[in-house]
Amino acid sequence: MKVPFVDLRTQHRELQDELKAAVCEVLESGMFVLGPKVEKFEAAIAELVGVKHAFGVSSGTDALLLSLMALGIGAGDRVITTPFSFFATASTVSRVGAIPVFADVDPKTYNLCPNALAAAIENETRNGHTVKAMIPVHLYGQCAEMDAILALGQEHGIPVIEDAAQAIGSTYSSRGGDRHAGTLGACGCFSFFPTKNLGGIGDSGMVVTGDDELAKRLGSLRVHGSERRYYHGEIGGNFRMDPIQAVALQVKLPHLERWNAKRRENASYYDQELKSLDLMTPTLSGPRENHSYHQYVTSIPHDRDHLASHLQDREIQTAVYYPVPLHLQKCFSDLGYQEGSLPNAEYAAEHTLALPIHPDLTPDMREHVAKSIQSFFR
Numbered sequence: 466m467k468v469p470f471v472d473l474r475t476q477h478r479e480l481q482d483e484l485k486a487a488v489c490e491v492l493e494s495g496m497f498v499l500g501p502k503v504e505k506f507e508a509a510i511a512e513l514v515g516v517k518h519a520f521g522v523s524s525g526t527d528a529l530l531l532s533l534m535a536l537g538i539g540a541g542d543r544v545i546t547t548p549f550s551f552f553a554t555a556s557t558v559s560r561v562g563a564i565p566v567f568a569d570v571d572p573k574t575y576n577l578c579p580n581a582l583a584a585a586i587e588n589e590t591r592n593g594h595t596v597k598a599m600i601p602v603h604l605y606g607q608c609a610e611m612d613a614i615l616a617l618g619q620e621h622g623i624p625v626i627e628d629a630a631q632a633i634g635s636t637y638s639s640r641g642g643d644r645h646a647g648t649l650g651a652c653g654c655f656s657f658f659p660t661k662n663l664g665g666i667g668d669s670g671m672v673v674t675g676d677d678e679l680a681k682r683l684g685s686l687r688v689h690g691s692e693r694r695y696y697h698g699e700i701g702g703n704f705r706m707d708p709i710q711a712v713a714l715q716v717k718l719p720h721l722e723r724w725n726a727k728r729r730e731n732a733s734y735y736d737q738e739l740k741s742l743d744l745m746t747p748t749l750s751g752p753r754e755n756h757s758y759h760q761y762v763t764s765i766p767h768d769r770d771h772l773a774s775h776l777q778d779r780e781i782q783t784a785v786y787y788p789v790p791l792h793l794q795k796c797f798s799d800l801g802y803q804e805g806s807l808p809n810a811e812y813a814a815e816h817t818l819a820l821p822i823h824p825d826l827t828p829d830m831r832e833h834v835a836k837s838i839q840s841f842f843r
């Protein structure tokens with residue numbers, strides 16, 4: 466039985482008529498950049514996550530880039546982030562001229578470790594550098610330890626940009642109650658890359674914030690730094706969302722919670738079936754309902770690659786997120802990190818394996834995955 470890692474065709478087949486009608490409406494409207502359909506989708510996301518301002522942008526990468534620009538991060542500034550994430554989390558820091566500083570992850574959740582973060586802030590300050598922002602990533606759909614991270618931010622006056630690219634629909638339980646990923650820091654960045662839990666039919670993303678001043682800058686920098694057409698107070702970019710993405714995402718949005726619930730159900734099935742084997746299933750840092758399981762990532766102490774090929778032989782697709790931690794990427798070699806600098810991220814890169822978790826996984830498929838993993842360990 467074939468078990469695909471993602472299955473967008475099934476999802477799109479179910480929504481085909483609505484998607485086609487929505488795209489046709491955009492064609493008829495003749496409005497292909499920003500406009501009322503983007504505004505409607507921005508309002509829907511703002512309502513879903515409970516935030517005042519939302520800006521539809523061209524990708525999750527541009528959401529991060531725009532946030533850094535809006536917060537005034539520039540040449541020589543230090544931005545502390547995780548070494549275990551998608552490339553864009555750190556590349557956008559370099560693109561504004563700032564210097565990414567990596568703090569190691571927690572060995573169980575793979576999210577930024579608050580103690581490592583505190584040590585990195587101290588180290589940078591001791592060396593006379595100014596830390597201008599921190600970017601925790603809510604990896605695989607589980608929120609980073611935001612209470613501790615925000616407390617550090619407050620103590621040192623450092624704004625927090627949440628990389629919530631993988632965490633639409635995720636929540637975080639803190640002393641102040643449950644809040645949506647992306648609404649805890651100064652601003653939050655989402656990606657609607659097609660394979661995300663809420664994915665478009667092309668690239669797009671969103672920045673959300675509750676801060677009126679930051680919102681003003683985000684709005685202007687999204688359109689070349691102009692508040693009025695052809696008048697540029699500062700240099701921004703073209704980070705605009707297109708309405709084709711907005712309408713496709715609007716069609717999908719009412720299904721997001723059901724899809725996320727299905728992912729949680731698949732995760733709980735795997736947890737149960739795999740718990741007695743010599744592998745580590747994902748560690749929950751809060752209630753399961755908070756997690757949107759963008760990925761279900763196991764850690765295999767021995768033979769990760771053998772397990773992957775054993776599953777491949779049984780027509781089960783798996784993936785490795787991420788094979789090379791960011792501090793060891795060739796393009797960051799001048800930052801001075803070496804193998805052994807950030808051991809938890811390096812261990813994760815060598816030992817983790819993501820299993821198919823998407824909402825269209827059938828009971829037969831997930832049983833085939835679980836039985837095939839059990840047979841490997843036997």
Ligand SMILES: Cc1ncc(COP(=O)(O)O)c(C=O)c1O
Binds near residue numbers: 525553656
């Ligand atoms: C953690 C993280 N940050 C940023 C991005 C960038 O988003 P996009 O692919 O929409 O540019 C992604 C997407 O893969 C991601 O997973």
